[in-house]
Amino acid sequence: MPLMEISGLERHYDMASGVVRALDGIDLEIEKGERIVLLGPSGSGKTTLLNCVAALDSPTSGTYSFAGKDVPREKSEEMTTFRRENIGYVFQFFNLLQDLTVLENILLIQELSGGRDKDRALELLKLVGLESEVDRFPAEISGGQQQRVAIARSLAKSPKLLLGDELTGNLDSKTSEMVMEVLVKACEAEDITTIMVTHDEKLSQYATRVIRLDSGKIVSDEKVNQ
């Protein structure tokens, strides 16, 4: 059974200039363990698709199931629970909490999700190569390190699916490579499926599948690096 099944997914926005079809009939099946890179020009619908997959946004129509169950799209708290139980999210600007140390940023998510597990938090930091920075504040480490902390944070509650929105968009190419390597390593170690939205074609080298979108539609979907 695929991890995700999406069928006829549409997301429309009513604008002053008329209806914008951000997603216009997306059909997609994603298997466990895949590393997907979503590519496409600005306004192609990549982020909207990511938001719908993350249950941050509610599609206008279509179906979306995750591990065989329909994904909630009406009630905010049900959508939050779905995210908490299944989704990890990495932002472009890391969004670490500046008042908490590297370690505490991970512990916080554990506490809010139900259980604090310091050993696992330290293990994750070791996995992303930051075991020596646990007591530093985010402002005291580099951007690449911050993004690695963000990856560790998103893995803290063992999600089934990790989503990243331009997660290397704020990093130089060398750092981007390092972060992606860490991400691939971590996701393989934790057996996590990933979807990454990006403009950067180079990230395709880390993917097992590349999907291209344009005007809200999938224009190509190919397996790579198999």
Add this chain to the structure above:
Amino acid sequence: MSMLLTKRLARSLWRTKLRLSAVVFMVAVGVFAGISFGTYANAATSLYDGIYDGEDGINLADIWVENPSGVWNESASENICSSIENDWPDSNYKLESCEPRLILDGMMFTSDSSGDEKPIPAVWHGIDEGLVDKVWMPTYSELSSGRIAENSDEIVLDSHVAKALEIEVEDTIEISSGYGKSTYKVVGIGFHSMHLYFATEGSSIPAEAGTFATGYMTDEGLEALANLSAGSSNMILIDLEGSPVYDLQSTTELNENPELTKLVNDISALMYVVDDSPVSVYDRSGVFSVELLRADAEGASKMYPYVTGMIAAIAGITIFLSLQRLIQSQAKEIAVLRTLGVPKMAIMPGYIIAPLFIGLFGSVVGILLGIYFGAPGMLSFYEDIIGLPIRYETDYALVSQIVIIAMIIVLLAGIRPAWQASRLQPLKVFRGQHEVKVSSRKLQRLTSKLPATVGLSIRSSLRKPMRVGFTFFAVGISMLLFGAMLFMMNSMEDSLLGNIKDKQSWDVQASAPIGGEDTVIEWVGESEGQYELLINFPIGLVDDNRELLAYGLDDFSTMDDKSSMISVELLDGKLPAPNSVVTQVLIDQGTSEFLGWNTGDEVSIMVGNTMHNVEITGITKGEVSRTIYFHRVDLSGLTGIESTSILIQLPDGTSLDGLSDITVGYSLKSDSIKTFESLLEQQQQFISSVQFLGIIIAIAVLFNTLLMNLAERDTELATLRVLGAPMKKIGKMMFWEHLGIGLIGGILGAIFAFFGTVLLIQSQVQWAFYFTIEPQFAATFTIVGIITAISIALTPVGMWRISKMDLVDKVKDLSQ
């Protein structure tokens, strides 16, 4: 300065309408309160000046010579005045006139609701309408009417009494002064300087309506009532040319007019030669009503700039914090403008003009509210309390003064944010470095053992220590308004009500006519009651025109045993022993503070014209007036008086029939208690209004800061929501955070309110009116509770805000 930039700023401010209106509200409240209190202070000052020395005034005497223990006959009275005229001391002041006056205690007979006769204690003045200290009958007020008494069966009744008992001109009243009742026709309703502040002798609060009476008749009229010979007097009024300033009792170091003090001392010495009676000589500061009203007006004049300043300071702090937040949220726009070459000086003016506009708008609202509601309301409230007619005129100088204070404060509040805005470094802003600040390592260490949620709450609350500090300061000031009322009223209740309710166990205090004590004692015996004799006598100080009220008690007891009818609360030392070689006394805490006298000191006092040394064995607590306690046997030896009144305890339900026939007058303890309770009730509306104002301001200040804190944490909270943090947990985190802020703010607010009130009271206490503020658990708990409740009340607002957060939009922000 670009109009477009200013327009942009105005629009940004308009987007924060709720916070903007809170700031305007606070400026308006500051101006409103300033105008209301200031008008009251000015009206009170000009009222008393007008009454005492104005064209239609009463020509208040400058020096009083009082005989508290007896009455001078005609020849003695004339002899005193002629001696004063002939042997006028060497002084720069010239004598204008010397006038004998007769003032006697008595009773007025009214009816209670069931139609039974009800005697009430009274003071009657026999006034030879001469040049000095006349009856005040302002023609502009409905509170006075008729004419002065011209015939011996006519009386002018004090307006306070006439209003309370609904007596009008042409009515007749039945009164006495020791020797039977007489009927007098009311020909006028007016006021007298000694009773403008309408309190019974020895009391610091206005008498309850219908429990005390005063009236002003001809000297022949009062002589006839008291069965005294023509020309009798017990007071000599001395009027000097001009109106000399006098020593203010509230100041200890400075004697405002040593020349007048010397004259008072010289006349005192002269009286020692002229007459045997122990007399008391004093200037205006010795007349309780005059001194108290002066002190009250002075206190109000001192107070209103502080009240305005305090509220305007809160407004200033709120403006300061709001502008800082605005600049923070506009940092990127400002950075873009700076990058495009807009000079610093073009950025700055808008942020200075904004608070000025807020101040101006708030001031206009405050002026309108103050002139049309606050000031008339305040004067009407004051009129109700003291029962004097007060003319209200808008004082534009005062209004300008208040607005200037408010505008200066709001201008100062805008300067730093404007300066900060103009100095933002575009590069830093674009890199986000202006917002990122490394959290305190010390704080991190302190909270590292706590759960991350708790650590985050603490650290993010303290992220902007200046904001938190200013907020707590502003909350503290607003709690000063609320708490001062709470602490003051509780302390006053303890002092005034507790003093009579808990420390005194008599039911009736009766004044017997000279030599008539035995008859009263016999009556007490027949009524199966108990009695104690009491001497009340004014005690002077050496080279100081202030006076103490001496209590000569039959027996002393403390609050622990309460075995006598008047108990004392000892703050220090021990009870005095009778018949000691050096007379032993207790003094009250206020006397100790003002004169620097302490337990164990041997000090000199003046009893009449004679100096005596006494030893202070202890200091008592809770007396509002300056008091010195003697054993009656000792005081009697010094004054030659056996007693001035009789304290009586009676079995429940004992009728007082016949007591009025054998006494000059009597008062009931229950009336004194009612008097205070009714004063409290009267003031309740005012107190509640000020308290309400304090709470509203505290709500506005706390909400403003907490909303800013929440708004600044949008990114954080959105991140947590996107990562799946449940609302319940975020709500719980926010609750504990607000609880913590509330508790800390509340405790700081209570401390601020307490010490602020102590300082406020220290600046307001006078020789005539002293009391201290004690820490009170209930008041402290109330303040902490209110602030905590306000703070916690913001949790649902924060939750609502997060629940309404558009996560898709936020994610967009987080990814851009």
